[in-house]
Every structure is written in structure tokens, then in C-alpha cells.
Amino acid sequence: MATRTPRTRRRAEALSRERIIAAAVELLDTAGESGLTFRVLTERLATGPGAIYWHVANKGELLGAATDAVVADAVAVTPGGSPDSPQEGVRAVALGLFDAIEQHPWLATQLAAQLSRNPWGPVTPRIFESIGRQVRAMGVPESDWTTATSALMHYVLGAAAQNAANVEGARALGPGADRAEFLDSVSAAWEELDPDEYPFTRAAADQMRGHDDREQFLAGIDFILSGVTARPPAP
Amino acid sequence: MATRTPRTRRRAEALSRERIIAAAVELLDTAGESGLTFRVLTERLATGPGAIYWHVANKGELLGAATDAVVADAVAVTPGGSPDSPQEGVRAVALGLFDAIEQHPWLATQLAAQLSRNPWGPVTPRIFESIGRQVRAMGVPESDWTTATSALMHYVLGAAAQNAANVEGARALGPGADRAEFLDSVSAAWEELDPDEYPFTRAAADQMRGHDDREQFLAGIDFILSGVTARPPAP
DNA sequence: ACCTGAACACCGTTCAAGT
DNA sequence: ACCTGAACACCGTTCAAGT
Numbered sequence: 001m002a003t004r005t006p007r008t009r010r011r012a013e014a015l016s017r018e019r020i021i022a023a024a025v026e027l028l029d030t031a032g033e034s035g036l037t038f039r040v041l042t043e044r045l046a047t048g049p050g051a052i053y054w055h056v057a058n059k060g061e062l063l064g065a066a067t068d069a070v071v072a073d074a075v076a077v078t079p080g081g082s083p084d085s086p087q088e089g090v091r092a093v094a095l096g097l098f099d100a101i102e103q104h105p106w107l108a109t110q111l112a113a114q115l116s117r118n119p120w121g122p123v124t125p126r127i128f129e130s131i132g133r134q135v136r137a138m139g140v141p142e143s144d145w146t147t148a149t150s151a152l153m154h155y156v157l158g159a160a161a162q163n164a165a166n167v168e169g170a171r172a173l174g175p176g177a178d179r180a181e182f183l184d185s186v187s188a189a190w191e192e193l194d195p196d197e198y199p200f201t202r203a204a205a206d207q208m209r210g211h212d213d214r215e216q217f218l219a220g221i222d223f224i225l226s227g228v229t230a231r232p233p234a235p
Numbered sequence: 236m237a238t239r240t241p242r243t244r245r246r247a248e249a250l251s252r253e254r255i256i257a258a259a260v261e262l263l264d265t266a267g268e269s270g271l272t273f274r275v276l277t278e279r280l281a282t283g284p285g286a287i288y289w290h291v292a293n294k295g296e297l298l299g300a301a302t303d304a305v306v307a308d309a310v311a312v313t314p315g316g317s318p319d320s321p322q323e324g325v326r327a328v329a330l331g332l333f334d335a336i337e338q339h340p341w342l343a344t345q346l347a348a349q350l351s352r353n354p355w356g357p358v359t360p361r362i363f364e365s366i367g368r369q370v371r372a373m374g375v376p377e378s379d380w381t382t383a384t385s386a387l388m389h390y391v392l393g394a395a396a397q398n399a400a401n402v403e404g405a406r407a408l409g410p411g412a413d414r415a416e417f418l419d420s421v422s423a424a425w426e427e428l429d430p431d432e433y434p435f436t437r438a439a440a441d442q443m444r445g446h447d448d449r450e451q452f453l454a455g456i457d458f459i460l461s462g463v464t465a466r467p468p469a470p
Numbered sequence: 471a472c473c474t475g476a477a478c479a480c481c482g483t484t485c486a487a488g489t
Numbered sequence: 490a491c492c493t494g495a496a497c498a499c500c501g502t503t504c505a506a507g508t
Contacts, residue, residue: 200364216381
């Protein structure tokens with residue numbers, strides 16, 4: 001936890017788009033999606049709403065910029081130079097996004113909103129590029145680049161979002177509860193489903209307990225990677 | 236387009252949770268996500284806000300119920316009995332969701348919100364079950380059920396959402412524009428990206444033009460299916 | 471060019487009161 | 490048990506006015 005913000009805030013430096021975005025990210029991290037309002041943002045920045053609107057068109061653009069800033073940071077990770085193999089490269093990018101979503105739970109919903117409402121914005125190319133480079137390096141034929149890259153991209157974002165929800169769910173259970181405890185409760189709920197309507201889900205519920213999320217996440221990536229590396233069946 | 240709603244509405248039958256949800260879906264389809272407000276909902280249902288709150292806890296629950304209703308309808312499709320193979324079964328479920336998202340564009344964002352904010356709600360098991368049954372029928376070892384099913388689920392939802400965004404994008408371009416025109420404009424924008432930062436995306440941009448979305452969507456599924464059917468590399 | 475802050479239109483939700 | 494509708498707290502956004 002960071003040190004408490006002083007009651008009265010003097011503006012440290014001139015207002016700028018960057019400072020507004022940084023404040024937005026901090027607010028999202030601290031107070032969640034519903035905590036980001038122009039009222040508290042103006043308070044934190046010691047200014048009026050009009051000043052913010054001078055630098056940013058509206059709330060949507062602000063959310064998009066906050067998302068882009070965090071994603072840019074996340075996909076930039078290749079700790080210690082280039083990866084051993086393209087497969088390792090995909091895993092590194094995937095884990096970078098996985099961790100970013102875990103640290104900024106609002107990112108999951110926001111990423112989904114960006115991809116589905118504004119897929120031609122800056123966020124999609126950023127993720128697409130960092131995964132696609134590895135796909136190309138894997139020797140996938142050019143005609144399959146887009147398909148392979150988006151299959152990986154969609155899985156990574158979806159699975160990472162699911163994981164973030166588990167973190168949040170555990171937090172909601174109480175300060176003492178950990179993730180295993182939460183997954184147990186979900187698993188228990190799924191085992192209560194109607195046996196006629198949900199036979200598979202009931203049978204699979206047990207697998208949720210005690211597995212490592214990170215390991216499971218990477219296992220899913222390996223599924224896709226092995227399908228991408230092998231030639232798909234001719235149509 | 237349906238016949239115009241008469242200016243003055245008399246309540247046809249008693250208010251019920253079902254009628255409220257149906258009105259919400261209709262409103263979302265017609266006016267989009269921002270069009271669903273309690274004001275216009277009370278107007279359409281010829282009632283007051285208190286009456287709605289008697290049947291529904293809050294707006295979030297209403298959105299969840301609307302999403303669940305449409306999803307239940309979408310995954311129920313197995314036209315003409317059982318599929319020829321489990322692989323065909325997966326494709327059928329996937330296309331059911333693909334079409335549902337195309338018909339109800341708000342579903343994409345809403346599905347993402349449900350999966351990431353409330354993954355233990357009724358929506359996730361519904362999709363998980365319908366895909367998982369096919370996975371089990373494919374002879375995937377039980378230890379891989381969860382991983383394989385969620386890899387497929389996340390890809391389907393992500394790619395379908397992307398497609399819905401393309402439909403919306405084309406619509407936003409103007410009434411005369413079709414999807415190909417819109418994809419051309421996205422492709423052109425991506426080709427303008429910085430060559431140093433986005434070499435892969437620029438090279439892949441051309442693949443976006445003139446491909447069939449449905450075919451591309453199914454190709455992605457085949458990638459995952461072929462990875463799921465083959466045993467993954469031992470860890 | 472950049473910022474102020476009161477004002478506006480609108481939203482989800484509540485609740486005392488009715489039937 | 491179910492519904493009414495005025496009222497409340499709060500939100501994003503605008504804009505005339507300042508520097």
C-alpha cells in the first residue's frame with residue numbers, strides 16, 4: 001500500500017495529458033472502475049473539469065489511453081534480452097499480459113471493451129504485433145499469420161481476464177481468503193448444477209480445485225501453439 | 236425492421252421478470268448499450284421504476300439476465316439433430332455464438348463483462364458445458380478437459396467479438412458501406428503504422444482484405460482443435 | 471493557449487404511500 | 490404481494506469567463 005495522499009493537494013507541475021492519464025491509472029488501481037470519476041480526478045489534480053477536457057476529449061478516450069499505457073508497458077517485457085525460442089517469446093508476452101491484468105483488474109474489462117468497440121485503436125496492434133513477431137519466427141506460413149496470431153491473442157486475453165476475476169473473487173470473499181478457497185467455492189457451486197443440464201461441467205468442476213492458474217494458462221497456450229505449428233487439416 | 240411501437244402503450248399483461256428482460260433485450264438491440272435506461276424501460280413497460288426494482292435487483296442483474304437469455308438461445312442450436320462429429324459440434328456451437336453476437340452487438344461487451352466480473356454466474360457454465368461435451372466426445376483425456384474447453388471458449392468469444400466490431404464499424408461508416416469496405420480502411424490504417432515499431436502488423440495488414448470472416452473464424456477453431464486432439468508436448 | 475467553476479441534462483436507485 | 494412516482498445523490502459534459 002502506498003503512503004496516504006495528503007488532504008490538501010497543491011499542483012506540483014503543469015497539467016498535461018500524461019499527468020491526467022497517470023492519475024486515471026492510479027485511481028483505477030486504487031478504487032476500481034467505478035472509482036474513476038471526473039469529480040475525484042479534478043480533486044486529485046487540483047483543477048476543474050474544464051481543464052481536463054482541454055487535454056482529453058471525453059471519458060472514453062481517457063479510459064482508452066489508460067489502457068494503452070498499461071498494455072504498452074506489459075508487452076514491452078522481454079527480461080534479459082531475446083527469448084530462447086519463439087515459443088518462449090509467446091509465453092513471455094502472454095505472461096506479461098497475464099500479470100498486468102492481475103495487477104490492474106480493471107484492465108480485463110477495459111481491454112475487452114477496446115477490442116470489441118474499437119479494434120482498430122492503438123491497443124490491438126500493440127498486442128497483435130508482439131505476439132505476431134513470434135508467430136512469424138516460428139515459421140508459420142504467411143497465409144496463416146493472422147489466424148494464428150489472433151487465436152493466441154484472444155485466448156491470452158480471455159484466460160487472463162478469467163484469472164483476474166478469480167483474484168477479485170478471492171478478495172471479495174474476505175481479507176483472509178486466498179485464491180484456492182475461492183476456487184473451492186466456485187467448484188462447489190458448479191457441482192450443485194442440474195445433473196441433466198450440466199453433466200460435463202459438474203464432472204469438470206473438480207479440476208478447478210488446487211490447480212496452478214499460471215500453469216493452466218500456459219498449458220492452454222501450448223495447445224494452441226502445437227496446433228499452429230502443425231499444419232491444419234486441409235479444408 | 237419491426238412495426239413502430241404505438242405512441243401510447245397500455246400494459247398488455249402483468250409485469251414480470253420475463254417481460255422486463257425481454258424488453259431490455261429489445262431495447263439493447265434497437266438502441267444499443269447506452270439506450271438501455273430505466274427511464275425508457277419504464278416508458279416501454281408503462282410502469283414506474285419501483286415496479287422494475289420489485290422484480291430485478293439492479294441494472295447489473297438485468298444486464299446479466301438479458302445476456303444469459305440470449306446465450307441460452309444461441310448455444311441451444313444443433314439444427315437437425317446431433318452433429319456428425321464432435322469437431323462439427325464445436326463448430327456448430329461456435330457459429331451459434333458467432334451469429335448471436337453479430338445479431339446482438341452489445342452481447343460482446345456484455346459477455347466479456349460477465350466472464351470477467353462474474354465468471355461463476357450462469358453464463359459461463361452454459362457456454363462451458365456446450366463446448367465441453369464435444370471436447371469429452373473427442374476423446375481428450377480427462378486431465379485436459381478444463382484447459383481444452385476454456386481455450387476454445389476464450390477464442391470463440393474473443394474472435395466473435397472482434398467480428399461484431401467489424402459489423403458495427405461498417406455500419407458506422409455509412410448506410411451504404413459493407414464490411415469489405417470497412418476492413419479495407421482498417422487495413423490501410425495499419426499499413427500506415429511505424430515500420431520500426433510495427434513490422435509484423437504492417438505485413439499482415441494485407442491479409443485482412445477480402446477474407447471471409449466466417450471462414451477465418453473456423454480456421455482459428457481448427458488450429459485449436461488440432462492442438463487439442465494431438466497430445467501436447469510433455470512438460 | 472490554458473484553466474476556472476457554476477450550471478445543465480441525465481442517470482440509477484430509494485422509499486413512503488397506495489392498492 | 491405488487492405497483493406508483495416524486496425525490497435524492499451523483500454523474501459526464503458544456504461554456505462563458507478569466508489569465
